Amino acid sequence: MAYIRELDPAASPLDYFGSELRRKREAAGLTQKELGAIVFCTGSLIGQVETTLKVPTREFAERVDAALMTDGFFSRLVGLVLRSQLPSWFQPYAEMEAKAAYISTYQAQVVYGLLQTEKYARAVLGAPEPRNLDELVAARLERQRLLQKERPPLVWVVLDEAVLYRPMGSREVMRDQLAHLLRFRDQRLVKIQVLPYSAGEHPGLPGAFNLLRFNDHPDIVYTEDFIQGHMTANPDGVSNGWLYYDQLQAAALSVRDSAELIAHVMEERYGDQPTAEERDVA
Numbered sequence: 001m002a003y004i005r006e007l008d009p010a011a012s013p014l015d016y017f018g019s020e021l022r023r024k025r026e027a028a029g030l031t032q033k034e035l036g037a038i039v040f041c042t043g044s045l046i047g048q049v050e051t052t053l054k055v056p057t058r059e060f061a062e063r064v065d066a067a068l069m070t071d072g073f074f075s076r077l078v079g080l081v082l083r084s085q086l087p088s089w090f091q092p093y094a095e096m097e098a099k100a101a102y103i104s105t106y107q108a109q110v111v112y113g114l115l116q117t118e119k120y121a122r123a124v125l126g127a128p129e130p131r132n133l134d135e136l137v138a139a140r141l142e143r144q145r146l147l148q149k150e151r152p153p154l155v156w157v158v159l160d161e162a163v164l165y166r167p168m169g170s171r172e173v174m175r176d177q178l179a180h181l182l183r184f185r186d187q188r189l190v191k192i193q194v195l196p197y198s199a200g201e202h203p204g205l206p207g208a209f210n211l212l213r214f215n216d217h218p219d220i221v222y223t224e225d226f227i228q229g230h231m232t233a234n235p236d237g238v239s240n241g242w243l244y245y246d247q248l249q250a251a252a253l254s255v256r257d258s259a260e261l262i263a264h265v266m267e268e269r270y271g272d273q274p275t276a277e278e279r280d281v282a
Contacts, residue, residue, distance in 0.1 A: 007052065013080040014052050020077070022050040024068050039063035055085060055135045058142065082142040085135040089228040093210075096220055096231070098146050100153050102213035106195075106204045106248050108160045110168065111177060114144050115157065115184070115192075120177040123169035147190070156191045158248045159258075160204070164194065164265045175270035178262050185259040193252035194261050202251055203244035211241050 007019040025035050025046070032050070033043030040063065048054035056064075061078035065071070086094055097103065105112050110124050118141060125136045146152060167174055184190040195202065210222040218233040221241035232238070253261060 007050075012052075013077065013084045014055060017056060017074065017077055017081050018050045018052045021046070021056075021064065021074070024070060024073075025050075028068055035064075035067060038067040055132075055138065056081060057138055058082070079142060079145070082135075082139045085132065085139040087228075093222050093229055093231050094143060096212055096217075097143070097210075099214060099217070100212040101215050103153050103155045104158075104211040104213075104245050105156075105208070106158045106160075106210075106245065107163060107208050108204060109163065109166065109208065111159065111163060111181070112155075112157050113140055114147060114155060115181060115190075116140065116144075117173070117177050117180050119173045120168055120180075123173060152189055154189050154191075156193075156249075158193045158195055158204075158245070158252050161194055161196050161261070164262060165269065171270045175266055178266040178270065181262055182259060182266070185255070191255050192258055192262075193249060193255055194258040195248060195252045196261070199251040203247050209241060209244075211238070211245055 007015045007022075009016045009019040025032070028035075030038075031043065032046040036043040036046045039046075039060065041060070045054060049056050049060070056074075056078055058075070058078050061074040064074045068074075083091060083094060103114075110116075111120060113121070116124065118137060121140045122133065122137050125140065126133050130136060147155070164178065168177070181192055184192055195204070207223065212220040212222065214220075218235075219238045219242075220231055220233050221238050222229060222231045224230070252258070
């Protein structure tokens with residue numbers, strides 16, 4: 001007789017998802033193999049999710065809801081599951097970010113997480129070589145769903161020009177990422193400015209930081225160091241954060257000029273390169 005691992009549903013969102021998947025599958029009279037065939041995966045994968053050996057994706061949750069007719073139960077739960085895969089020190093920020101009405105961020109090294117493509121995110125998150133890279137990427141993409149809410153936040157991003165030139169992954173990855181940024185240029189609720197090299201010294205030199213504004217909560221400033229993140233609503237810290245951010249916006253290119261620079265870098269640095277034969281002919 002096969003050993004069935006018992007789960008404590010209260011242990012974590014992932015344990016709760018696995019235990020409920022098993023309970024509802026058995027209630028429907030389906031084996032793992034039979035459910036897998038319905039949702040286009042193996043019975044082994046169903047078993048891995050049921051025993052928390054595999055983190056479910058949103059697509060998996062949606063297919064299970066359709067197969068078991070659970071009225072969106074797993075689709076609603078999977079958001080909590082994926083958020084739980086974020087580093088423990090980052091989870092409080094992610095929760096506040098999801099509630100913010102206005103997000104302002106200065107990024108000196110990489111594109112802001114909410115605007116990253118999947119392949120770019122994989123390159124960024126994979127730099128430290130974590131064991132759970134797939135789960136971290138899925139969690140980052142899940143964070144981006146807040147831009148699709150019925151009432152999404154206003155997001156204002158200032159990117160250092162170095163972000164456009166720093167290769168993350170392949171040239172194709174960078175080209176797709178910059179093209180993705182350009183898709184936001186006509187959106188009312190996402191604004192992107194580039195801080196050019198010519199700006200010289202500026203208040204963002206100490207590093208990236210985020211500012212969150214809420215309808216019913218004090219503003220928050222968030223920073224990170226090598227070990228963890230730091231979030232505070234201290235009035236002095238928040239006031240300085242907004243002062244610095246105003247200066248960065250003033251020194252940055254306009255939204256229109258920023259889009260033109262992004263498009264230029266995308267073509268000039270990451271566009272199609274001539275082959276050796278083409279260069280010889282030229």
